[in-house]
Amino acid sequence: MNSLIGRKVTVKVPATSANLGPGFDTLGMALSYYDELIVEAVAGSGAVVEVIGEGAGEVATDSSNLVVKSLAFTFEKFGQKVPGLKLTAHNIIPHGRGMGSSGAAVVSGIVAAKGLLEGIVKISDQELLTIATELEGHPDNVAPALFGGLTIAWEDETGPHHKKLFVHRGVSPLELVPNHKMSTALARSLQPDSVPHDDAVFNVSRSALLIAALTQSPELLLAATEDRLHQDYRAAAMPETDSIVKLMREHGHAAVVSGAGPSVLVLASDPAQRLEAAKLAAKHYPQWKALLLAVDFKGATVALHQ
Known part of the structure; x- marks a missing residue:
């Protein structure tokens, strides 16, 4: 000692x-x-x-x-x-x-x-x-x-x-961070005890695709980041987060809720696409902090x- x-x-x-x-x-x-x-x-x-x-x-x-x-x-x-x-x-x-x-x-x-x-x-x-x-x-x-x-x-x-x-070198993360918090316990409490069979199959396919997208084929990231298991159930508790995810995805950016939220993670397929996503966020949600990370x-x- x-x-x-x-x-x-x-x-x-x-x-x-x-x-x-x-x-x-x-x-x-x-x-x-x-x-x-x-x-x-x-x-x-x-x-x-x-x-x-x-x-x-x-x-x-x-x-x-x-x-x-x-x-x-x-x-x-x-x-x-x-x-x-x-x-x-x-x-x-x-x-x-x-x-x-x-x-x-x-x-x-x-x-x-x-x-x-x-x-x-x-x-x-x-x-x-x-x-x-x-x-x-x-x-x-x-x-x-x-x-x-x-x-x-x-x-x-x-x-x-x-x-x-190891992640494909083209993958360029953008983290959009608000100034408000979200309780992980609250986020988890919004999950149902069971989900429809179709939704489970949907997420299995997208999870498998996501591994391929992140390691080999970043051009597949938009399709690979779709989710039916947790994000929609939590959306009502994080309306702004939900709006940003939808806005980003409508413009072709692979945006997801980061962890339990309320931050949003955008998985861009290259640095140029990430800059586009950052500009879109700055225009519509200027109060959110944009972190361009590796x-x-x-x-x-x-x-x-x-």
Whole structure:
């Protein structure tokens, strides 16, 4: 335990967008938009957290902070005593907007624990995913946050699993972010318990097509991002989001609700098409922030300061 005192790590974790239209609770993508965290093990106990940027003045700054809880949970999983902690979080991923902020916080804590325990405990990628899914409840955001790229996530009796895929270099993500939030719990509560057979078949076909579109054939993205399982059910709770998705799609842009919303993700097939989509958004919804992003291929990174 004393060997940890003075250890310091820097963690970077990407924003993510889950579902990507038809891939409900299964597909996720990492985006080049990062929260950065510096964690130092200090003498004593408890945690002092400084939050700069998103969440400042809102999120907890003690041991009840989600990053700290995730870090402590990971230490305890491996039978390690949690040292005193000093955290500085530089956050830019907006909270409650469908860009994976809670998944990023969970992953930040777990990856920081891995870095602090380097040379003491070896934590595998599978263990990282299992712990993250246990804390977050589902793997569709934490898998791309951990590993980067496009991820397919699933669970079976042995736990969560993922497959990372590399996205076609033409794919150009545009994230449109409003200044209002959406509760993931509320969004989920609007889902019906069962869906028509035709809708299930429709989404299976589009999810399969989406993998092909994102990895090989970006020209198929508009058809591949159609959805009947979740977006329509949530539309009434996010009327502006629904309007933007419809406007974009009417103009040939592959727009979907980003995660649980209310942000909108446009998957353009090349940078020129993305600029057209950004101009369309600026004209009709100037109050929405447009982020021209890349697909992140690295996922979460941790650097140990000796």
